[in-house]
Amino acid sequence: METLDFLFELGTQELPPKALKSLSDALEADVTSGLKELFGKDADLLLKNSEIKSYAAPRRLALVIQNLPTEVPGSVFVMQGPPARIAFDGDGKPTKALEGFARKCGASVAQLEEINGKMHFSKEVPAKPVSNQLPAIIEEALAKLPIPKRMRWGASRTEFVRPVQWLAMLLGDQIVDCEIMGLKSGRTTRGHRFHYDQEIELSNASEYLENLESVGKVIADxxxxxxxxxxxxxxxxxxxxxxxxxxxxxxxxxxxxxxxxxxxxxxxxxxxxxxxxxxxxxxxxxxxxxxxxxxxxxxxxxxxxxxxxxxxxxxxxxxxxxxxxxxxxxxxxxxxxxxxKKRTLESRIDDLNNIVFQKDLGTLHAKAIRVAALAKHIAATLKQDEFKAERAAMLAKTDLMTDMVFEFPDLQGLMGYHYALNDGEDEAVALAQNEQYMPRFAGDELPQSEPGIAVAIADRLDTLTGLFGINQPPTGSKDPFALRRAALGVLRIIVEGKLDLDLADLIQVAVSNHGHLPASAGAETKVLDFMLERFRAWYEGEGIAVEVFLSVLAVKPTQPLEFDKRVKAVNHFRTLSEAEALAAANKRVSNILSKQGVSDALSVSQELLHDPAEKTLAAAVAAKQTSLAPLFEQGDYKAILEQLADLRSDVDSFFDDVMVMADDEAVKNNRLALLSQLRNLFLGVADISALS
Incomplete structure (x- = not known):
């Protein structure tokens, strides 16, 4: 099959620089998609030697396709109809089903044929030139470009990101005759606005890049x-x-x-x-x-x-x-x-009353007071300097009131650091001015100073609890206050900083600092659940299976550092040979206990233990309760699960030899109590039944 090079170039006024690459990439993707649809099921074969590449410069969007097939091959269109046995009645006349099928195909009954017991309609589709289809593909791709706001110019009703000025479309050495965006296609492009502000005539699509660069002084790629x-x-x-x-x-x-x-x-x-x-x-x-x-x-x-x-x-x-x-x-x-520098940051604190943080949550001054109180609480919990944390929080947003930050908003925090040093503030308090915004993005560095850590956590939690308290949590893909990023930032600071902080406690303080908010009832639980859920993406990024995360989430530890330790322990537990059997056993135990309404670990009576297998398991569980107590105190969850893996054979024997639902009510309840104690040993780390 013959192939030729194809060129499309749309000349425009200067395109928006920050959008140029995305427009070019989208054009290439949509034209590629259009060609695959045109060539149908044979597209990959027909286009295997074709190379599609888009080009973008300030005044042009272009696309070159090397070795494009010049025609869509002919084919045979086949449509399957009703079974032959119901196509004709006893007199040999076509049934309504057959006549309806013929009408659907735009054919007569005589044009239908029987193949393998079913009626079929076949029609040859002739080959068609690709050049006739290219304008529609280009127009559809242009219409799909990610342009937030299109514009019109002059008296034209045409809309595009910028006014269009010329259109070049060649297939080989022939112009693809069409009109797009009010422009008649031709074979001319234009050179550099200053070096060669003239038309350049192209005799063939293949010479586009070379002529544009050597003659026109434009690097299109x-x-x-x-x-x-x-x-x-x-x-x-x-x-x-x-x-x-x-x-x-x-x-x-x-x-x-x-x-x-x-x-x-x-x-x-x-x-x-x-x-x-x-x-x-x-x-x-x-x-x-x-x-x-x-x-x-x-x-x-x-x-x-x-x-x-x-x-x-x-x-x-x-x-x-x-x-x-x-x-x-x-x-x-x-x-x-x-x-x-002529005014101290402290003197600007009252100026924060002039800036509204959020209409239902008050001014930046009100936020500063709340953040200062929470930062002081965090510092006290961590046995750090409460005054420095409180001081850093009160000054944290004051650099927003400076001329430098007003002119260069991306310097907020950094200028606060420099101004705080100039004011003679403690170095840690000054560092906190910049560190309050850390981490700014995924993988960014974390705050290191003690006041910086306290303020960074407090500021984010104040925003989270406030917006949940006025019923404005993130919805779907919309997160205007970047609450997901804020929550993940808090988790990173606590986990990577190995901080002994309890989210439930911090959230409770943050909510109380806001006073009464319209949706404050239940806000603590909603914020906690929202934040813990952020761990899901975190661990997926580390290659940890989602069921490991869910097993820990089921027991809902509220200390992020402890949550992380448990996840790492369960992830290690999954590698043990006993893990699969114990996970399945835990699921079975969970189902039994839930059906019987048993939720707490009841006491086990030794006198009611009759079967050797249940006596063995009871002794093993009691021994583990004693031996694991110090490990629970230390939070060594990996060691705990490794020791609990020893119970596999005793658990297997119990379920093989013991009937839990015994006829004797007392015996049954005693066995349920044993299973409850067994399950609670595992629940001290995670609900490993989620692994099954």
């Missing part, structure tokens, strides 16, 4: 441009004996802003290095899209690297222009710093 920028930035950093710091998000953005990237290095005055480095970095990154440079120790150097969308004949002039632009930006940061 997003990934190629990205790596070119990375290499240039790294080289520029080395030229000043530094290390260019490449933020992936910024790298993607500048890749989407440039068609012909050229990296240049500028310099700023060293006096600006007195400003906290992150403030300078934020200013350079957010406002100018510059990469910063550090020395080998990670100290910021007075250089920046910018990406120009032009190969200038006088790069020194371009550099001078960028240095002129960045100077007032950095001067603003220095001004904000000096202005902010």
């Amino acid at each position: 997003f990934d190629e441009r990205r790596e070119k920028i990375r290499a240039q930035v790294e080289a520029e950093g080395a030229l000043v004996n530094g290390i260019a710091q490449i933020d992936d998000e910024l790298l993607d953005e500048v890749t989407a802003l440039n068609e012909w990237p050229v990296a240049l290095t500028g310099r700023f005055e060293e006096r600006f290095l007195d400003v906290p480095a992150q403030a300078l970095i934020s200013s350079m990154k957010e406002h100018q899209k510059y990469f910063h440079v550090t020395d080998e120790e990670g100290t910021l150097m007075p250089y920046f690297i910018t990406i120009c969308n032009i190969e200038s004949k006088d790069p020194a002039q371009v550099i001078a222009g960028n240095e002129k632009v960045i100077r007032p930006r950095l001067a603003d940061a220095a001004f904000f710093l000096e202005t902010d």
Whole structure:
């Protein structure tokens, strides 16, 4: 079958840089899907030698398909109808069932045939040229692009993310004749806005990339441009004996802003290095899209690297222009710093009354008071400095009232740290200003200072209990206050920090700090369940089976550190040869006890033990109750389950030889009490019946 290269390019005004890569990827995925639907069941075979790749630059979305089959092969369409035995009546006339089938097929009864006892309709479907189908596939893919808000321009009713300006569609050397988004397809593309602002005529789809780059000075491949920028930035950093710091998000953005990237290095005055480095970095990154440079120790150097969308004949002039632009930006940061330092963080506490945290939960000042009380409680529980925890919490949101954080919101916490040190606050209190937001994302570092730990936990729990208390928990995929992340953050801090904290206790204090809230009744239980449920994804990420998590959740230990120890112990227990049999036995015991309404461990009467197997099990259970007591005190759940595994043979013998539901009521109840004691030994760690 003949194959040709296919080109689609839609020229536009400058596309939104942060969305460019996702638009390109979606275009490729949807066109691929459309082609597979077109070629049907033979798609994988027909497209096995085809390579589909999308391209994206500031003023274009494009797609090139190499070796695209030029036609959809002909086929035979077959539809199966009613059995032949009911197709005709006794007189040989077609039945209503057969006539209905013929109408459905758009055929006459005479066109039907019997195959293997059933009536069939067969029709040859002729081959059809792919070129006729491509416009519809492209149009559908464009309609599906993830564009939050489409726009119209001029008098046109066409909608897209940006106004469209040209359309190139070629299959081999032929134009795919169509109209898309009000544009007539052609064979011309356009070059770089400054280097070659002219049309480039393409004689064949296969020459698109080469001509666009060599003639038009446009690198259409997003990934190629990205790596070119990375290499240039790294080289520029080395030229000043530094290390260019490449933020992936910024790298993607500048890749989407440039068609012909050229990296240049500028310099700023060293006096600006007195400003906290992150403030300078934020200013350079957010406002100018510059990469910063550090020395080998990670100290910021007075250089920046910018990406120009032009190969200038006088790069020194371009550099001078960028240095002129960045100077007032950095001067603003220095001004904000000096202005902010004239007021202490403490003096800004009352200003928090002017900021509403949430309309039903009051101001940031009210939140600060609640968080301070809970942080003090946490510090007391951990036998830490209560004053420092309370002090850190009261100051925690005050940097939001500074000019620097107002201008650069991502510096909140970090500027609080610097301002607290400037105010003469205790270093641990200052560290807590930044650590309160840790962990900011999955895998992020955790707070290390004692006040930082207390405030980070207290702040998240205050938000969790408050929003549950006004009946605004996360729903489905919507979590506007990032409560899932907050809950997971608390668990990480406690577990990885090996903190002896009880969630039930902390939540109770947090709820009481809020006072009366509309949904406060039952809020403690809801928040606790919500937080413990976060462990599910945690352990799935560690490769621990969900039933292990569920076995521990069933007994609901409220101390995260203990919860984690139990999960690790049960996960180890599953590797033992006795685990499967004991899990099944526990499930059987659980079913028996629940049916009989036995929930507590009753006492066992030695006089009512008759069968040797039940005497052996009773003795073994009693011995374990004594020997395991110290291990329960120590919380050594792994050792506990390893010792309980020794009971397997005694449990198996009991169920093989003993009738639990004896006719004698007293004997039956005594055996139920024995099983209850056995089950409670395991429940001291987890409900291992969940493993069965």
